Every structure is written in structure tokens, then in C-alpha cells.
Amino acid sequence: MRVRMTSVPARPGRVNEDFTGATPTAAVLLDGAGIPGAEAICGHGVAWYAHRLGGCLLGLLPLRPDRSLSAVLAEAIEQVTAEHRDTCDVADPISPSAAVAMLRLSGELVEYLVLGDTVVVLDTSDETPLVVTDPREVVISRSYQPAYEATAEGSDERRQVLRELRAHRNRPGGFWLAKDDPRAADEAVTGNRPAAELAGAVLLSNGASRLVDRFGDKDWAGLLAVLASGGPAEVVRRVRQAEARDAVAADDATIAYCTGFDED
Template sequence: MRVTMTSAAAGRAGRANEDFTGALPTAAVLVDGAGIPGTESICRHGVAWYASRLGGDLLGLLSLPQDRSLRAVLAEAIEQVTDDHRETCDVTDRISPSAAVALLRLSGDLVEYLVLGDAYIVLDKAGGAPLVVSDPREVVISRSYEPALRAAAEDGDEYHRILSDLRSNRNQPGGFWVAKDDPRAADEAITGDCPISRLTHLGAVLLSNGAGGIVDRFGLTDWPGVMAVLASSGPEEIIRRVRQAEAQHAVPPDDATITHCTDLGQT
């Protein structure tokens, strides 16, 4: 498997890139850390540390014999990272570090995938539209709070009360699910597989929410268009277009990461 990875930090002062990506000959990992204000008061390590530690543990586990499901691998990685800072940080607080996760693994003649949270995996299927794997629950719930947040004075008591109510949906039945402190969240991940023979030479791509905004936030293209841009110009062009749209719409930039996997099945 050939992998091309591109990650661009949002460029906000004092903020590290809270995305992580990495790959093995038969697997790829993307972790999109959730940068919530105030997290540093709960966890002395921060979101970037959580994302990179979770991503590193996932790569380590994926390098072992493939005798477990991707959900089981994610659950163990969440537990490992939680144990790493359980004694120094309030890991159960609702704003302790968390992340969305996208995993891709080759297994025989299949490509397996997992998405938890607002990341994306797109598989370019031959003779049809790309298969887009996403977990829309956080986006759907967050959008339901947007009118109330817009009506409240920013940083006022009511604004923070609404935010707190939104965050209470995290890792709760009927809410949305992310990698955080509870390995049972992995049971809620979106998973599946696809025969490698059904994919085109463009293979598959993993995107963080910041990069996926080219489709779902700004509507600059559709998912077949994303694959076409990857083929013609590479992942850097997708991020360039997202940055341009953020500037045009006065939207605060987000960390953007793309991991493009081609030549699947060739190790």
C-alpha cells in the first residue's frame, strides 16, 4: 500500500496541530483531536498529546497479528491512553481530551474500515459512486444547538450553559460518540469492509473534519470531485481550497489532515 499524508495546522497562536496521522504497510490511522477551550485546566497534557498518543498506540496495535476487530483495537488503544494519564488528569470530565478516529486495514482481499466521530473515509469504488463512511451523530446534534448559541451572548453565562448541555451528549445513549476515556465508545464506531478488487486505483482516503469541510461545510465539490482532485493535484490542493474558503467566509481555520492510500493489496 502506498500512502500520501498531508496535515496542516490551523495556525492559531499557541495551538499545536491536534490532528495525527500515520501508516503501516497494511493500515492507516487518522485521529482528529477535539480542541475544547478549557481542556488544559482538566488535563495537563492537552488535546495534541492525546491525539498523538492515541494514534501511536493504534499503530502499535495494528502492527500485531490481525486476530481482533478494529473495534477491539480501538477499545484497547483508548484504555491504554486513559491509563497513561488517569493519575494526573481528570479523564472523566466532560471536556477532557477526546478525538474522532478513522482506521483503515488491509485483511486478505478485503479493506476494513472504522470511523468514530466526525472524520471520514472515502473508498473509490469501480463503476459507481465512492463509498463515504462517516459518523454524522455529532454534527446532527451540534447543529440542533446552533440557533440557541447564535442567540446567546458569546462567552456569557447562557452561552456556556448551552455549550455544557451540548457536551453532555458526548458518549451517551442517544448522543454522539468519540474516543475519550471509556473504551466502550469503540462499540459505537461505524465499521465495515469492501473487497479490494472493487476499488479503483485511487483506493481510499481518510480525512479529518477540517479537510472534509471541502464537501460538507463549504460545498466546493462532491466526493467524486474530491477523488478527482486527489488524482490530479494531490491532498495539498484540497487543503488549499479549504483554507481559501475559510478566509472568504470568515470561518476560523481548523486543523486539516488527509491520508490517501493507493496500490491497496501491494505490500
């Protein structure tokens, strides 16, 4: 399997809270979730959490070939949580967390996992790509959007709206992220496809997938075509153009583009 990657912070000099990496048979991508005030809960920070969890996954995947991606993610969450449980309030709702995408070539199958608002797109032999998402956070957040917009920035009313939204995190009926509880991994969207049916696959943070799912500049097939011709850096370049055009704040943008599933 061949993997081309890029990860670009929202702006120069800003810490990148995304992570991506790969082994010969797997790729992982994490989108760290930062909430104002989290530094008082965990001195390590969101970037530390995303990078530690991503590195742990890369270390575990070759050692756990017979375990499901969900089980590997659960083990990684437990290990990273143990690293800062004694120094940080890991159970606090605003402690660092991350959305996760994983891909593994396992024999004749390509396995995938999505938890949170990352995206996996499989380039199938059909004309329409298979797009794997976990929309729960987006759906719940949209339900709070009117109340959020009706309050003033920095007001007690807005903070209350945010507290109510965050109360849905890692709760039944809510949305799920990698954080302190390994049971969140059981809530991930998972599946597999025969490797022979796939020309490639791509893992995207929500800062990169917005070229399609926010700006609508491309559909998913069009995004795969840009990747095939220009690589991940070209997708990010187009994302930055769209952000500037629509006056949208830039976000960390990360892509892992995987091909060559049928190569030895």
C-alpha cells in the same frame, strides 16, 4: 498499500491537534477535540491525546491482525487513558478526546472504521464513491445551534447551552468519541469492501472534508479526482482558499490517501 499524507495546522505556529500515520497495511487519522478549560482538567492537552492514541493504534494494528478495528481502538483507548488517569481527571466531560478514522488492508478486504466527525471515502469501481461518516455529533450540535446563537459570547447562558450539548457525549442516544471509556469503540461505524473493488481510499479530518461537506466546492468524486491529480496538499490548498473566500476560521486539516491495495 501506498499512503500519501499531509497534516496542516489551522495557522502557522499553532499546535496541530490532528494526527495521521500509517503502516504497510493500515492508516489512522485522529482529529483532537479541544474544549476551553480542558487544560485545567488535563495538563497534557488535546494534541498529546490525539498523538498518543494515534501512535498506540499504529503500534497495535500489526500485532492484532485477527481482532476487529473496534477492538483495537478499545485497547488503545484503555492504554492511553491509563497513561494519564493518575494525573488528570479523565472522566470529566471536557477532558481531551478525539474523532477517529481507521483503514486496514486485511487479506482480500479493506476494513474501515469511523468514530466522530472524521470521514472515510472509498473509491469504488462504481461512479459514486462510498462515503462513511458518523453524523451523530453534527446532528445533535445543530439542534443546539439556535439556542447557542441566541446567547452572548462568554455569558452564563451560552456556557449552559454548551454544558447541555456536552452532556450528550459518550452517552446512549448521543454522540461518541475516543476519550477515557474504551466502550465508545463499540459505537464506531465499521465495515469492509473487497480490495479488488477499490482504486483507493481517503481518510479526512473535518477540517479537510469541509471542501465538500461545508463549502460544496467539490463532490466526493471530485475530491478523489483532485487527490489523484494533485495529492493531499492540493486539497488542503483549496480548503484554505475556500476558508478565506467565505471568511470561515481555518481548522487543522489532515488527509491520508491510500492506494495500491492490489499490490504485493
